[in-house]
Structure formats: structure tokens, C-alpha cells
Amino acid sequence: MAQFDLPLDQLRSYSPAVQRPDDLVPFWTSTVAQARATGDGPVLTRVDTGLTEVVVDDVTFPGFGGHPIKAWLVRPARDTGEPLPAVVELLGYGGGRGLPHEHLRWAAAGFAHLVMDTRGQGGHWGTGGETPDPVGRSAGVMGVMTAGIDDPHDHYYRRFYTDGVRAVDAIRQVPGIDPARVAVTGTSQGGGGCIAVAALLAMAATSTGRADDVAAAMPDVPFLSNFRRAVEIVDSRPYGEITQYLSVRRDPAVEAAAWHTLSYLDGANLARHATAPALFSVALMDITCPPSTVFAAYNAWGAASGTDIPKRIDVYPYNDHEGGQGYRFPAQLAWLREQTR
Numbered sequence: 001m002a003q004f005d006l007p008l009d010q011l012r013s014y015s016p017a018v019q020r021p022d023d024l025v026p027f028w029t030s031t032v033a034q035a036r037a038t039g040d041g042p043v044l045t046r047v048d049t050g051l052t053e054v055v056v057d058d059v060t061f062p063g064f065g066g067h068p069i070k071a072w073l074v075r076p077a078r079d080t081g082e083p084l085p086a087v088v089e090l091l092g093y094g095g096g097r098g099l100p101h102e103h104l105r106w107a108a109a110g111f112a113h114l115v116m117d118t119r120g121q122g123g124h125w126g127t128g129g130e131t132p133d134p135v136g137r138s139a140g141v142m143g144v145m146t147a148g149i150d151d152p153h154d155h156y157y158r159r160f161y162t163d164g165v166r167a168v169d170a171i172r173q174v175p176g177i178d179p180a181r182v183a184v185t186g187t188s189q190g191g192g193g194c195i196a197v198a199a200l201l202a203m204a205a206t207s208t209g210r211a212d213d214v215a216a217a218m219p220d221v222p223f224l225s226n227f228r229r230a231v232e233i234v235d236s237r238p239y240g241e242i243t244q245y246l247s248v249r250r251d252p253a254v255e256a257a258a259w260h261t262l263s264y265l266d267g268a269n270l271a272r273h274a275t276a277p278a279l280f281s282v283a284l285m286d287i288t289c290p291p292s293t294v295f296a297a298y299n300a301w302g303a304a305s306g307t308d309i310p311k312r313i314d315v316y317p318y319n320d321h322e323g324g325q326g327y328r329f330p331a332q333l334a335w336l337r338e339q340t341r
Contacts, residue, residue, distance in 0.1 A: 001285045001287060001320055002285065003284045003285055003317070004233070004285070004287070004290075005233065005284070005290050005291045005292050006291070006292050008284065008315065008317075011282075011291055011292060011295040012295070012299075013299070014292055014295045014296060014299060015296070015299050015300070016226060016229060016268065016292075016296050018226060018228070018263070018266055018268045018269055018296065019228070019259060019260070019263040019266075020263060020269050021152075021260070021263050021264055021269075024263075024264060024269060024270075025203055025207075025273065027152065027264055028199075028200050028203050028264075028270075029203050029204055029207045031064075031158060031162055031200075032162065032165055032200055032203070032204045033204075033207075033208075035062075035063070035064050035065070035066075035162045035165065035166055036166075036169065038062060038065060038066030039061075039062020039063075039066035039166075040062065041061070041170070041173045042059050042060065042061040042170040042171075042173055042174065043059070043060045043061070044057040044058070044059050044073065044174065045057060045058045045059075046058075047100060049100050049101060051100075051101060051104075052077065053076070053077050053078075053107075053108070054074050054075060054076060054077055054104060054107045054108075055074075055075050055076075055077050056072060056073065056074050056075075056100040057072070057073040057075075058070070058072065059071040059072065059073050059114065059170065061166060061167065061169075061170035062166060063119065063159070063162060063163035063166045063167075064158070064159040064160075064162035064163055064166070065134075065135070065159070067119070067133075067134055067135075067159075067163075068131070069116065069117060069119060069131050069163050069166070069167070070097060070117040070129070070130045070131045071097060071114050071115055071116045071117055071167060071170070072097055072100050072103055072113075072114070072115045073112060073113070073114050073115075073171070073174065074100060074103050074104065074106070074107040074112070074113045074115070075107055075112045075113070075176075076107050076108075076110055083176055083177060083178035083181075084110070084111060084112045084176060084177055084178060084181075085110075085111050085112070085178055085181035085182070085183070085215070085336075085340040086111060086112040086113070086114060086171050086177050086178070086181065086182045086183070087106045087111050087112070087113050087114070087182075087183050087184070087185055087336070088114045088116065088164070088167050088168050088171055088182060088183070088184045088185070088197075088214075089103075089106075089113065089114065089115050089116065089184075089185050089186055089190065090116055090118070090164050090167075090184070090185075090186035090189070090190035090191075090193035090194055090197070091115070091116070091117075091118050091121075091186065091187075091189065091190045092125075092186075092187050092188040092189045092190050092223075093121070093124070093143075093188055093189040093223065093238055094121050094122075094123065094124025094125055095118065095121060095122060095124065095125050095126040095129070096117050096118060096121060096122025096123075096126060096127070096128045096129015096130065096131070097115050097116065097117040097118075097122075097129055097130070098115075098126045098127040098128065098129075099127050102126075102127065103115050105329055109333055111336075112171065112174075112176075112177055114167060114170070114171045116163065116164065116167045117129045117130055117131040118131065118160065118163075118189075119131045119132065119133040119159060119160065119163060120132060120133030120144065120156070121144075133156070133159065135154075135159060143237065143238055143241045144156040144157070144160075144238075145238050145239070145241035145242055145245075146241055146242065146245040146258075148261070149242075149245065149257070149258045149261050149262070150254070150257050150258070150261065151257075151261060152260070152261045152263075152264040152265070155261055155262075155264075155265060157196075157224065157265045158264070158265070160193060161193060161196040161197065161200060161265070162200075164184070164193045164194075164196065164197035164200075165197055165200050165201060165204075167197075168182055168184060168197060168201060168214060179211075180211070180215065181215050181340040182214055182215055183214055183215050183216040183217065183218065183336055183339065183340065184197050184198055184214050184216075184217050184218070185217070185218035185219070185220070185332070186218075186219060186220065186222075187220040187221060187323070188220070188221055188222065188223045188288070188289060188321065189223045189224065189238075190220075191219035191220045191221060191222030191223060191289075192219070192222045192223040192224025192225060192267050193224070194217050194218065194219040194222065195217065195219050195222055195224075195225070195267040195270055195271050195274065195297055196224070196265075196267065196270050197214070197217075198213075198214050198217040198274040198275075198276050198278070199270035199271060199272075199273040199274045200270070201213050201214055202273055202274050202275040202276070203273050205275075213275055213276055214276045215276065215277075215339055215340055216276055216277050216278070216279070216335075216336055216339040216340070217274065217276050217277070217278045217279075218278070218279045218280075218332050218335075218336065219278070219280050219281075219297070220280075220281045220323055220324070220328055221281055221282060221283055221286055221288075221289050221294065221321055221323040222267060222280070222289060222294055222297060223238070223288070223289050224265060224266070224267050225266060225267030225268050225271070225289075225293045225294065225296055225297040226266065226267070226268045226292065226293040226296035226297070227239070227242065227259075227262045227265075227266055227293075228259065229290065229292055229293055229296065230289070230290055230293050231243050233290055233292075234287050234288070234290055236287050236288050237288075238288075239288075242258070242262075245258070246258065267293075267296075267297040268293075268296040268297050268300050269300075270297075271297040271298070271300040271301045271302075271303075272300045272301075272302070272303040272304040273304045273305075274301055274302055274309070275302060275305050275307075275309060276309070277309065277310040277311065277339050278298075278301050278302075278309070278310075278311040278312070279311070279312050279313075279314070279331070279332060279335045279336075280294065280297075280298045280301075280311070280312070280313040280314070281313065281314045281315075281316065281323050281324055281328060282294040282295065282298070282313055282314075282315055282316070282323070283315075283316040283319040283320060283321060283322070283323045283324075284315065284316065284317045284318070284319070285317075285318060285319055285320045286319070286320055286321045286323070287320060287321070288320070288321040289321060294313075295313075298311065298313050312335070314328075314331060
């Protein structure tokens with residue numbers, strides 16, 4: 001695959017006119033407030049994994065609608081007597097939280113690591129998930145891109161993004177965690193969720209006056225941004241699910257409703273409201289999450305705040321959707337230690 005999108009110098013200033021709903025902020029602040037009003041705090045059950053240098057808890061916390069969401073919490077076994085910084089991780093499309101021993105890097109570096117299971121996913125790759133999605137869905141193609149696409153209140157990603165916010169809420173309630181040093185990260189779908197969670201928490205902080213914002217956000221090759229652009233320039237899935245749906249549902253009113261719904265979920269819209277420092281990555285040969293869709297979110301990051309929010313994007317010119325892979329963790333670790341000192 002060759003580089004197929006805009007040249008890098010144009011990507012660095014790319015700022016598309018993305019359809020933006022007038023009620024974006026009240027839509028999300030009310031969604032978060034409703035979720036926080038349902039369910040109790042997280043329930044932790046210690047798991048004997050046979051590992052000696054980390055401790056693992058099986059966590060259940062209330063997500064969107066109070067629905068139970070599973071997660072692994074992996075922490076260093078050695079107690080320093082100081083509260084730990086934490087990383088909340090959201091996962092890629094179709095995957096689940098897997099097994100605890102697959103999530104050791106952040107704990108080995110001295111962080112608590114909460115790996116959120118993804119509702120209704122976990123069967124496409126990896127070692128599975130354990131969180132169903134109890135909400136029904138309207139007619140759509142396989143996958144979740146068109147699940148509830150006729151109304152933003154019903155769309156799957158309203159639930160997924162809210163689950164991510166509640167995961168941050170949950171880790172902040174765990175004894176031994178420093179609530180002021182919680183970061184959020186994710187790759188692909190998890191990267192899109194990372195953008196959304198940081199933005200939604202910043203919106204909530206503005207509306208409630210609570211110190212809700214995350215300490216940092218680290219979206220890798222993020223999905224779920226600049227939907228129209230993605231549909232126009234690639235035919236790969238998951239964006240291709242939208243194409244397939246609209247190729248069948250040819251009614252202009254259906255098309256208009258779909259784009260209206262997706263505008264509430266678009267990372268290019270949500271990123272404007274983020275206020276945390278951010279470390280992005282992008283791959284210039286990525287045919288799953290095209291570079292221009294990533295830069296649309298990156299360039300919009302923090303724009304609504306009117307201030308210069310610290311941000312950085314690492315560019316991998318010769319990579320597809322795998323991005324930096326193993327090279328990402330050292331870069332993220334060094335950067336995050338600066339943010340959480």
C-alpha cells in the first residue's frame with residue numbers, strides 16, 4: 001500500500017468542515033449525568049493468576065444505563081505506600097479484555113492498568129470478552145457502525161463512549177489510586193473512544209465544576225473520526241459498514257438521519273472540547289483509519305477551549321493500521337511519566 005491520502009504538510013493543517021450538531025455539548029453532558037445517576041461503585045474481586053509481580057482484580061462497574069461492564073485491573077504487587085497513577089485502556093474493534101497476563105506492561109512500569117471490556121464485542125480477535133450489550137438495535141449490517149444509526153440516542157457508540165467515562169469514574173474510586181493522575185488510551189476503536197472519553201469528561205467538568213478531566217489522553221491510529229471523509233476515500237471496514245447500509249437504504253431522508261447521528265459521535269467534533277494533554281499517532285498508509293481522519297481530530301484537539309492545549313502526534317510514514325506497534329509503548333511511557341509526575 002502506498003501513501004494515498006493528502007501529503008503530510010497538508011495533513012498538518014487539515015481542518016475539514018465536519019457537520020456539527022448545535023446541541024452536541026448538552027447531549028453528552030446529559031448522557032454522562034444520567035449514567036452517573038445509575039448503578040453503584042465498582043466491585044473488585046481478587047484473581048489468583050499465579051503471577052507474583054502484579055495483583056489482578058476482576059472489576060465490574062456500572063456503564064451506560066447502569067449496565068454491568070467488566071474490566072481487568074492490573075497493579076504492581078509491590079506497595080510503595082504512595083497512590084498510583086492509572087491508565088484506562090479501551091480496546092479495538094471486535095476485541096474483548098482477554099486474559100490478565102496479556103496486560104502487564106503498564107503495571108510493570110508502576111501504573112495501575114484498567115482494561116475495559118467492550119460491550120457486545122470480543123468475538124473477532126484476541127482471547128474474548130465477557131460483557132454483553134443488553135440494548136436492542138435497529139436493522140443494520142454486521143458490526144456496530146450502523147447499530148442505532150437512525151437516532152443518536154440509540155447508537156451503539158453512545159453506550160461505548162459512556163462506558164469509557166464510567167471506567168474512569170470507577171478507577172478513581174479504587175483505594176490506592178491517585179484520581180488526579182488517570183490517563184486514557186486506546187488503539188483504533190479504542191483510540192476513538194479515548195478521544196471521546198477525554199472530551200466528555202472535559203465537558204462534564206465544565207458543566208458540573210468537578211475535577212473530572214483526565215490527566216492525559218493517548219489515542220493511537222484512532223477510528224471514529226471524520227466519518228464522511230473515511231467513507232469517501234476508503235472502502236474498507238468498519239467504515240464500509242456505513243457505505244453498505246446507505247447503498248441499500250437509498251432514501252435521502254435515511255442518509256440525512258445517518259449523518260446527523262454520526263455527527264454526535266465524530267471524533268473531529270468531540271476533540272474540540274478536550275482539554276487534557278494528548279499524544280496521538282498516525283500511519284500514513286492506513287486504509288482502515290485514513291490519515292486525514294486522524295489529523296481531523298488531532299488538529300481540532302482543544303479548539304473549543306480557546307487555549308493552547310499541549311499535544312503531539314507521532315507519524316509512521318510506511319505503516320498501515322498497525323501503526324507503531326511495539327514502538328508505541330516506550331514513547332507513551334516516557335511522555336506519560338512527564339504528564340503524571
